[in-house]
Amino acid sequence: MSPKRRMRWSWWKDAPRNVSENEYAKFEFLVLGAIASGGLAVISLFMGLTGQALKTSQELAQVESLSVQAASEATTNRDLIKLEGYLVADNPPTLPDDPALQIIQGKIELVARNGPSTAEDTIQKVLFTWEAAVEQVFLSDGETRIPLAIALEQFPLPAAQPEPDQRPKIERTGESARLSKPKAITYADQTFPLTAADWGRLDYITTDLDRRVLPHGQTVTVVAALRDQQLVDPLGGRLKIALGTEADIRRTGERFGRLLTVIWLPLAIASYLCGKKAAQLNQDFLERSQQ
Numbered sequence: 001m002s003p004k005r006r007m008r009w010s011w012w013k014d015a016p017r018n019v020s021e022n023e024y025a026k027f028e029f030l031v032l033g034a035i036a037s038g039g040l041a042v043i044s045l046f047m048g049l050t051g052q053a054l055k056t057s058q059e060l061a062q063v064e065s066l067s068v069q070a071a072s073e074a075t076t077n078r079d080l081i082k083l084e085g086y087l088v089a090d091n092p093p094t095l096p097d098d099p100a101l102q103i104i105q106g107k108i109e110l111v112a113r114n115g116p117s118t119a120e121d122t123i124q125k126v127l128f129t130w131e132a133a134v135e136q137v138f139l140s141d142g143e144t145r146i147p148l149a150i151a152l153e154q155f156p157l158p159a160a161q162p163e164p165d166q167r168p169k170i171e172r173t174g175e176s177a178r179l180s181k182p183k184a185i186t187y188a189d190q191t192f193p194l195t196a197a198d199w200g201r202l203d204y205i206t207t208d209l210d211r212r213v214l215p216h217g218q219t220v221t222v223v224a225a226l227r228d229q230q231l232v233d234p235l236g237g238r239l240k241i242a243l244g245t246e247a248d249i250r251r252t253g254e255r256f257g258r259l260l261t262v263i264w265l266p267l268a269i270a271s272y273l274c275g276k277k278a279a280q281l282n283q284d285f286l287e288r289s290q291q
Contacts, residue, residue, distance in 0.1 A: 016289040027285070030278035038271035041264045048260035056242065057250040063223050068141040071226055078226040080234050084245050085141050085220065087148075087155075089134035092216040096130055096188040097166045102216035105133035105152050109210045110168060110187055112194075114202055123199055127185060127192045127207075139222060139231065147230040148222070154233065155241055160213040168207045221246050 016024070047053060063082040066074075071083060092102040108130040115122035133152050138145040161167075168187040172180035182205040185192045194202055221242045225234035233239045242249055 016285045018288040019285050023281070024285075027278055027281045030274045030281065034271045034274035034278060037267045037274065041267035041271060044260045044267060045264040048257055048264065051257065053257035053260060054250070054253040056240075057246065057253050060221060060223065060240070060242075060246050060249065066226075068139055068146055069144040071231070072144050072146040072229055074226060074229060077228070080223065080238060081226055082246070083139060083146075083222050083224075083231070085139040085145075085222070087214070087218045087220055088138050088140045088145060088216060089136060092134050093132040095213065097162050097211075101213070103132070104137055104214040104216055104218065105155065105157060106213045107131045107157065107210070108188075108212075110185075111208045111210075112185055112192070112205055113208070114199060114205055125198065128187060128190065130188075139220070148224075149227075149230045149232045150224065150239070150241075151233075154239060155214055156243055157212045157214050158243065160211055162209075162211060168209055170205060170207070219244055219248075221249060 051058070060082060063080055064078070066078070066081045066083055068083055068085045071081065087104050089104060092104065093106070095101050095103060095106055096108070108128065109126060110128035111124060112127050113122050113124040117124070137148040137150070137152070137155070139148055140146075166188075168185055170182050171184040171186060171191075173183045174180040182194055182202055184194055185205070185207060187207075187209075194205060196202070199205075221240070221244065222231060223234075223238065223240035224231040226232075244252070
């Protein structure tokens, strides 16, 4: 009994007769470009027309609003309320690369590598890790504050790039830019030597800095439950801690919505042009393969 023939998955790479690999690769690129840009055009137009960009602000508008002072003085519990204010804490920590910046929580990881991250022979090492957070977070209006009895994992932790003079710096040997080699990396008042024992012969080094910070005093809009004069997770996926005021969130959504209703057109044109060129190439390939 003859063995079963397996399906050939390389059909996409099989170029027609009398067609070079480079020409067929161009055809594949145009086909994928037409599909991708066309799909993005449809998604953008749909999101723009259905108001998906305003979904968050529309959900916020349906929740009862309460001031921080009123919430801190409330004698009855509420299942779901909306508040605006500043995230504050007692004795907030500061960042190691920016001692003047107080934070609610922060995470930093500095990685060095001597080549592309996709290469098998690339050496990659974590040089520096740091993490800190306050014990208790409060929502304040500048005068009154109310405790947030919510796990810090529920808070947003956006990426934040340091100032240019606070970024990791690569120190090199010698004065000639052409002949110098990296010898150390400095960051946050620390020096990390690049020794031959760890890196071997080193002609190139680069760094990746993952820095995430929730600043002390950050303006937020919170949707939570009120229990015993503190804000808690209302459960059911209803908790929201959004950066900025409700007005800020709505303005951002409106700008994004306007962008979506405009950007679909150039995407659709790009899809049409890529598809038209791909069809022309396909016809040319068919004629050449029959010769």
